[in-house]
Amino acid sequence: DDIKIAHVYGMTGALEAYAKQSHTGLMMGLEYATDGSMEINGNKLVVIEKDTQLKPDIGKAALAEAFGDDDAAIAVGPVSSGVALAMLPVAEEYGKILLVEPAVADSITGADWNRFIFRTGRNSSQDAISNAVALGAKDVTIATLAQDYAFGHDGVAAFKEALAGTGAELAFEEYAPTDTQDFTAAAQRIFDALKDKPGRKFLFVIWAGGNNPIGKIQAMEPQRFGIEISTGGNILAAMKAYKSLPGMEGATYYYYDIPKNPVNDWLVSEHQKRFGTPPDFFTAGGMSAGIAIVDALRKAGSTDTEALIAAMEGMEFETPKGKMVFRKEDHQALQSMYHFKIRVDPNVEWGIPELVRELKIEDMNIPVRNK
Amino acid sequence: MTTPLLTLEGVHTHIGPYHILQGVDLVVPEGGVSVLLGRNGAGKSTTLRTVMGLWTASRGRISFGGREITRLDTPSISRSGIAFVPENMGIFTDLTVAENMTLAASRGGMDPKRLAWIQDLFPPIGTFWNSSAGTLSGGQKQMLAVSRAIIEPRQLILIDEPTKGLAPAIIKSMTDALRQLKETETTILLVEQNFAMASSIGDTVAIMDDGHIVHAGDMAELVADVDLQERLMGLSLEAHQ
Amino acid sequence: MSGSAIKPRIEKVSLSDRLADKAPLLLVPALALAGLLAIGNPSTWLTLTVAGVAMGLMVFIMASGLTVVFGLMDVINFGHGAFVSVGAFVGFSILIWLGGWASAPSVFLNLAAVLVAILVAMTVTGLMGYAFERVIVMPVYGQHLKQILVTMGGLIVAQQLIYVFWGPDAIHVARPQSLQGSILLGNAAIEKYRLVAVGIGLVLFLVMRHILRSTRIGLLVRAGVENSEMVEALGYRVKRLFLLVFMAGSALAGLGGVMWGLYQETITAHMGSDIMVLVFIVVIIGGLGSVEGCFIGALLVGLLSNYTAFLEPKVALVSTIGLMVVILMWRPQGLYPVVKAK
Amino acid sequence: MLKRLLSGDTPRSPVLTALLLVILLTLAFAPFLLPGTKSLETAARICIFIVLVASYDLLLGYAGIVSFAHTMFFGIGAYGTALALSSTGPSFLSIVWGSAAGALVAALFALAIGLFSLRVKAIFFAMVTLAVASAFAVLVSQMSWLTGGEDGLNYKIPRELTPAFKLFSAKIFGTSVNGKVLSYYLVFTVALCLFLMLLRVVNSPFGRTLQAVRDNDFRAEAIGYRVVWYRTTATVMSAVVAALAGSLLAVWLRYTGPATTLSMEIMIDILLMVVIGGMGTMYGAVLGATLFILAQTYLQGLMGAASSAISAVPVVSDLIAADRWLLWLGVLFILSVYFFPTGIVGRLRKARA
Amino acid sequence: MTTEHPILETRDVTIRFGGHVAVDHVSCAFPRGTLTAIVGPNGAGKTTYFNLISGQLKATSGQVLLNGADITRASVPERTARGIGRAFQLTNLFPSLSVRENVRLVAQAKAGKGFDMFSMADSHIELIERAEHVLAEVRLLDDGDRIVSALSHGDQRKLEVALLIALGPQVLMFDEPTAGMSVDEVPVILDLIRTLKQDMDRTILLVEHKMDVIRSLADRIIVLHNGALVAEGEPAAVIAMPIVQEAYLGKVPEAAQ
Numbered sequence A: 001d002d003i004k005i006a007h008v009y010g011m012t013g014a015l016e017a018y019a020k021q022s023h024t025g026l027m028m029g030l031e032y033a034t035d036g037s038m039e040i041n042g043n044k045l046v047v048i049e050k051d052t053q054l055k056p057d058i059g060k061a062a063l064a065e066a067f068g069d070d071d072a073a074i075a076v077g078p079v080s081s082g083v084a085l086a087m088l089p090v091a092e093e094y095g096k097i098l099l100v101e102p103a104v105a106d107s108i109t110g111a112d113w114n115r116f117i118f119r120t121g122r123n124s125s126q127d128a129i130s131n132a133v134a135l136g137a138k139d140v141t142i143a144t145l146a147q148d149y150a151f152g153h154d155g156v157a158a159f160k161e162a163l164a165g166t167g168a169e170l171a172f173e174e175y176a177p178t179d180t181q182d183f184t185a186a187a188q189r190i191f192d193a194l195k196d197k198p199g200r201k202f203l204f205v206i207w208a209g210g211n212n213p214i215g216k217i218q219a220m221e222p223q224r225f226g227i228e229i230s231t232g233g234n235i236l237a238a239m240k241a242y243k244s245l246p247g248m249e250g251a252t253y254y255y256y257d258i259p260k261n262p263v264n265d266w267l268v269s270e271h272q273k274r275f276g277t278p279p280d281f282f283t284a285g286g287m288s289a290g291i292a293i294v295d296a297l298r299k300a301g302s303t304d305t306e307a308l309i310a311a312m313e314g315m316e317f318e319t320p321k322g323k324m325v326f327r328k329e330d331h332q333a334l335q336s337m338y339h340f341k342i343r344v345d346p347n348v349e350w351g352i353p354e355l356v357r358e359l360k361i362e363d364m365n366i367p368v369r370n371k
Numbered sequence B: 001m002t003t004p005l006l007t008l009e010g011v012h013t014h015i016g017p018y019h020i021l022q023g024v025d026l027v028v029p030e031g032g033v034s035v036l037l038g039r040n041g042a043g044k045s046t047t048l049r050t051v052m053g054l055w056t057a058s059r060g061r062i063s064f065g066g067r068e069i070t071r072l073d074t075p076s077i078s079r080s081g082i083a084f085v086p087e088n089m090g091i092f093t094d095l096t097v098a099e100n101m102t103l104a105a106s107r108g109g110m111d112p113k114r115l116a117w118i119q120d121l122f123p124p125i126g127t128f129w130n131s132s133a134g135t136l137s138g139g140q141k142q143m144l145a146v147s148r149a150i151i152e153p154r155q156l157i158l159i160d161e162p163t164k165g166l167a168p169a170i171i172k173s174m175t176d177a178l179r180q181l182k183e184t185e186t187t188i189l190l191v192e193q194n195f196a197m198a199s200s201i202g203d204t205v206a207i208m209d210d211g212h213i214v215h216a217g218d219m220a221e222l223v224a225d226v227d228l229q230e231r232l233m234g235l236s237l238e239a240h241q
Numbered sequence C: 001m002s003g004s005a006i007k008p009r010i011e012k013v014s015l016s017d018r019l020a021d022k023a024p025l026l027l028v029p030a031l032a033l034a035g036l037l038a039i040g041n042p043s044t045w046l047t048l049t050v051a052g053v054a055m056g057l058m059v060f061i062m063a064s065g066l067t068v069v070f071g072l073m074d075v076i077n078f079g080h081g082a083f084v085s086v087g088a089f090v091g092f093s094i095l096i097w098l099g100g101w102a103s104a105p106s107v108f109l110n111l112a113a114v115l116v117a118i119l120v121a122m123t124v125t126g127l128m129g130y131a132f133e134r135v136i137v138m139p140v141y142g143q144h145l146k147q148i149l150v151t152m153g154g155l156i157v158a159q160q161l162i163y164v165f166w167g168p169d170a171i172h173v174a175r176p177q178s179l180q181g182s183i184l185l186g187n188a189a190i191e192k193y194r195l196v197a198v199g200i201g202l203v204l205f206l207v208m209r210h211i212l213r214s215t216r217i218g219l220l221v222r223a224g225v226e227n228s229e230m231v232e233a234l235g236y237r238v239k240r241l242f243l244l245v246f247m248a249g250s251a252l253a254g255l256g257g258v259m260w261g262l263y264q265e266t267i268t269a270h271m272g273s274d275i276m277v278l279v280f281i282v283v284i285i286g287g288l289g290s291v292e293g294c295f296i297g298a299l300l301v302g303l304l305s306n307y308t309a310f311l312e313p314k315v316a317l318v319s320t321i322g323l324m325v326v327i328l329m330w331r332p333q334g335l336y337p338v339v340k341a342k
Numbered sequence D: 001m002l003k004r005l006l007s008g009d010t011p012r013s014p015v016l017t018a019l020l021l022v023i024l025l026t027l028a029f030a031p032f033l034l035p036g037t038k039s040l041e042t043a044a045r046i047c048i049f050i051v052l053v054a055s056y057d058l059l060l061g062y063a064g065i066v067s068f069a070h071t072m073f074f075g076i077g078a079y080g081t082a083l084a085l086s087s088t089g090p091s092f093l094s095i096v097w098g099s100a101a102g103a104l105v106a107a108l109f110a111l112a113i114g115l116f117s118l119r120v121k122a123i124f125f126a127m128v129t130l131a132v133a134s135a136f137a138v139l140v141s142q143m144s145w146l147t148g149g150e151d152g153l154n155y156k157i158p159r160e161l162t163p164a165f166k167l168f169s170a171k172i173f174g175t176s177v178n179g180k181v182l183s184y185y186l187v188f189t190v191a192l193c194l195f196l197m198l199l200r201v202v203n204s205p206f207g208r209t210l211q212a213v214r215d216n217d218f219r220a221e222a223i224g225y226r227v228v229w230y231r232t233t234a235t236v237m238s239a240v241v242a243a244l245a246g247s248l249l250a251v252w253l254r255y256t257g258p259a260t261t262l263s264m265e266i267m268i269d270i271l272l273m274v275v276i277g278g279m280g281t282m283y284g285a286v287l288g289a290t291l292f293i294l295a296q297t298y299l300q301g302l303m304g305a306a307s308s309a310i311s312a313v314p315v316v317s318d319l320i321a322a323d324r325w326l327l328w329l330g331v332l333f334i335l336s337v338y339f340f341p342t343g344i345v346g347r348l349r350k351a352r353a
Numbered sequence E: 001m002t003t004e005h006p007i008l009e010t011r012d013v014t015i016r017f018g019g020h021v022a023v024d025h026v027s028c029a030f031p032r033g034t035l036t037a038i039v040g041p042n043g044a045g046k047t048t049y050f051n052l053i054s055g056q057l058k059a060t061s062g063q064v065l066l067n068g069a070d071i072t073r074a075s076v077p078e079r080t081a082r083g084i085g086r087a088f089q090l091t092n093l094f095p096s097l098s099v100r101e102n103v104r105l106v107a108q109a110k111a112g113k114g115f116d117m118f119s120m121a122d123s124h125i126e127l128i129e130r131a132e133h134v135l136a137e138v139r140l141l142d143d144g145d146r147i148v149s150a151l152s153h154g155d156q157r158k159l160e161v162a163l164l165i166a167l168g169p170q171v172l173m174f175d176e177p178t179a180g181m182s183v184d185e186v187p188v189i190l191d192l193i194r195t196l197k198q199d200m201d202r203t204i205l206l207v208e209h210k211m212d213v214i215r216s217l218a219d220r221i222i223v224l225h226n227g228a229l230v231a232e233g234e235p236a237a238v239i240a241m242p243i244v245q246e247a248y249l250g251k252v253p254e255a256a257q
């Protein structure tokens, strides 16, 4: 029998670029884990694609369709957190597994979680905490700038919590509306808050999507007050903006040149070969999901949901980012993150994040929030 | 004076599904005033609009000064020497009186003498020179519409009911103006309901009904023949003037 | 007939009535002064004010084409945002192509690169405006609703074509060397690029004002909107004129796109439509169709949002809408209404 | 009798009558006629959008008011019901009071917007509502403690409306009559009633007056109609119906978020549905919504198939790749205005005349 | 003092546009059941005076009274409801509706049914009949189903009059009702106006430039000139006044010759 895997994601819409990567990654992951056969125990793996158009209602219907009409054994996706949250109850209703990748909202494996939900993608807390661990030290003062909505506030809260143990001081939190065009005022407020502080001073920016403030604040020359800008890693296209930020530090989810392991080596070389570009954030994420699915199916020996859940809880698997573990309590995949420092090479289109230190699973205390 | 300046031969005009002009034959001799009369809805305005190219004749032939203009577009027809005063006056209410006049004068600007003449004929044009044309009174708008058509010498002027809404004194000025134009070799095709005015300056007359010309001839002849008036227009002059 | 008999009675207009006409001109200085009093620190105020003026003028550049097309031709172009995006993409492609000029340490070469990018972008968007007018707008002159619809259709198509030609990724280009960073005046940081934007915005404003005031084009197009038959009957080819104006408006959007793109440094296919709500607000505040109004509206929006974002960030979110509401309550047609649209 | 039900506004074209009947019957028996979850989802969406689009047609087609805030009212209704269900538990009572509260809030909002801005020019009103609607969307995403922000709200609905509930143990025509089917019929019935009500309203003296106001508001005042009140009433009424449509969506989806209710895209979809169907006809809403949603649901799949069929042809296959379906939607936008200036209904009626 | 007010009265009404005084302290009373002709040169302020009475414009100063009650601040629909109706000089109809629909809308307004949402418009037989009756009166019945914007100018003018007749208010204001109408139609309209006055006891204000029309209909003439009321009285007497002869009819007074 064929084993159907549904990839339900936003093929069209503003996050199209992410979606492409995610799908490529998933397919490469399945290929890699089955050694190119696309079969498990003689059963063919068939991937069906469904478009959420980034709309929660359509996502919901698409997932119901995948489980109900197409009889998919397991579903992967979506890109956007809002869509993912709407899809969670559908998985429960149909009693089938939804492997979330790459939507990041904490509540997916937090308040809104149910036992059919797994996630290979990192969550916002992992992002925030890794950055806190990367930046936090004695005599460091930090101000944050984040989008003024749930994602931004949650991110800062997690960052703040993780910073508490490091000895650094969080001096100022600035929130700006998502559609802010001009950051002069926000920057002024931050400069005013930081300029008289002693020691190293960071402005940590948590900003998702377009309209990124970093370049604009950099243009106001924060270095005259000794303020360094810091932010997490991003997809390659976005890191072109990092070229003007040599020396910037932060923590990232993935950069193709950082992890050293056979899975990643294969991914990078195959991707280069097939597409002429290195893999990116969501390619790595998609691949991790693909590998997780194959491993789980093998381990469970069937497509029965309960068997799969039992197999996946606590399962360790090898991904382009090294070892990942589905935590039993909330099914979140714990994984390494990377503390980086930007180096600029005129021959490379983007600012290169060079590894400072790998933040291993044990280095970060990711809270369980689904209780 | 008898060479035709404008001729319509068997002109048919359709507007959407309606067949409005059903074979109009009309000759406008050079240098005179021709009057087009007829009941409401007879097709007078449609005739003028068809000449201007605002409706396209579906059949027939229109020629002006010996040249066929049936299929030309409106700007070309206008540039060939025809001015037009539409029955809704076509005032640009957003613009001032001055701007309305400026647009009517082709590139060279307005001739001051002619402008003075117009302002003397129609004093409100001068008084409200810089006011928005939309705020003019009904009659003042009518004056502006005519002024625009006569700011420059043209070979032919098509005027659709210029006297409606005008006070008697102004009708007199208007009639004077048309007479003076006639003296400068301008040909006029006038649609009018005011028979007294029309008969006082008209040289030839045509009467329309239901999209046809039902009578054409000299004005003097029509004025003299009360029976004909009665029959063609349902009016007797005595009753109304 | 005696002319004097016709002269109507004219009374003196009171001073306050006459001042009311000029009041919008005072708004910008008044707002700047209020900002200074509220902020206190002059260098902070200076930074914010220059930034706000520059932001306002960039919005003005993007809005000017829209307001002209609306004011003169009574066409609401919801696809204007697409021209902004296309302008940005074309401009960036040129800048990438002229990468050597843009990254050279010469002010002259840098500006030349920007200039070439702007000119090419304006040409392309102008031509695109040609197609847009012919195919999309022409059948719907005078019908606002349909205009909204088809131009939105055009917006979607244009955005998708950007995806087809340039791919789905955002494109990043750094500003040319000499336009990066700030000039420091004491504690005030004034970004160099913003000064360029201010310059271009001001020049554009003066040029447009001149053209509209001292040529017939403005008059003709406005007359054509009200009664195109009559304008044709006066011997003008209205359709050609409309086409030219539309192309000019589109080219301005292209200019705006390059300017805005260089400010953002990262461009996406929907950057234009993202900024449209702000552009609409500016155009409404100014009074649909008025270049002067649009200019003042843009400055007000730029300054106010910067001041409020500094003083009370929560309020910044509603400050522009609040401004629009207040202005409309004061003048329901905007600061300088031009068009008597329905 | 039937004529009274339709308020005397018969389709006036045989083809149109046939189309409407097909749609009505298919929707009425959707759970039994069409297999699978996707088609039931689609049918329910069509029902909800028919109401939403019809309420917009009241505003646009009859009163001549261009508003971009219609999704805001839709959203208010949906959030009202969603909040009621998540705060007072999954009961029918919650649905009722949530919908009522949503409709009330929508009415108040519409009243405020109407009184404030219907005095300004129509085109201003359009832009003002655009700004207000986008501000409202931002507000909703900011007030995440109440609304769930960008992520929206997930909640439970009464058990009787979920698939877990079985009305009969046996299957009818091969379909098990479960709570989902009940839920569908709830949507269908309410939608039908609301539509018939709107049909009555536009054919009432009030509806005629709206047309007069649209045509020449100045003269309407001069014959004694208080224009602002008529416009405001129409705005309020259409807002209330939109809010009720939102409530239906909230119940059906068991999820409410900005993307399903407040997004600009939905607003554009509504506009397009009205125009494709035919403005100022009400039946246009039925055809427009049905066709559009069918296209939205199935066009993409077709394109994907077509594109892979001709994947050898370079540019063309790019253009019809499934990812590019928005492109063709845009083209559809433009073409529909060209070829259906009076909408499908107008076309059909003219064909007969 | 007296209970019998003139039905309509203006006291010192004035309106300025910028500095231009378009209506200048006009005080005038219109007794019930009379027909007053208002004459004056173009731009004298006749239409503006109408606008002040029917409410399209609000007076800068002065008062408008209806049956002794001050209506200066009342809105247009309010004044219509109280019994003032007008026809417009430049046609002002519902252009995309049919002729019939235009008249029905007016009948419906008069019946106060505008907010009736839940009955069928076509079920109000009395309104439909009323509309047919009025159309027959102005000889537009044959054109009943045509869309107004496709009517010839003269027919639109007739419809303009028909709307006012269908509204049938206490005070009717006609602004050059016969302008643009062909000679055979004019008597029809004049008869209608005469009937309104004599048989229905309505008060009529009429702006006209045709002297013969005025002579045959008017009880009284008032003359506006540059916004001011310069003369008032019996038709024959007023027409003979030098100011009317000179400024309006354009005749040079004999005295001056």
Ligand SMILES: Nc1ncnc2c1ncn2[C@@H]1O[C@H](COP(=O)(O)OP(=O)(O)OP(=O)(O)O)[C@@H](O)[C@H]1O
Binding pocket: B015, B016, B018, B020, B038, B039, B040, B041, B042, B043, B044, B045, B046, B047, B087, E149, E150, E151, E152, E153, E154, E155, E180, E182
């Ligand atoms: N746009 C139009 N669409 C359809 N029919 C029209 C249109 N314009 C005019 N007609 C019809 O054409 C016929 C002639 O109209 P036209 O305006 O030429 O008459 P007219 O002789 O100028 O009358 P009037 O004296 O009333 O101005 C009328 O029956 C009119 O209803």
Ligand SMILES: Nc1ncnc2c1ncn2[C@@H]1O[C@H](COP(=O)(O)OP(=O)(O)OP(=O)(O)O)[C@@H](O)[C@H]1O
Binding pocket: B128, B135, B136, B137, B138, B139, B140, B165, B167, C008, E017, E020, E022, E040, E041, E042, E043, E044, E045, E046, E047, E048, E049, E089
């Ligand atoms: N809204 C306005 N703004 C400025 N001026 C106006 C306005 N309305 C009217 N006027 C001026 O007031 C004067 C009187 O106009 P009104 O329309 O009342 O004249 P009228 O007596 O009706 O003339 P006609 O016989 O030509 O219709 C005119 O000079 C006109 O320009």
Ligand SMILES: [Mg+2]
Binding pocket: B044, B045, B046, B087, B160, E152, E153, E154
């Ligand atoms: Mg005519």
Ligand SMILES: [Mg+2]
Binding pocket: B137, B138, B139, E046, E047, E048, E089, E175
């Ligand atoms: Mg008048």
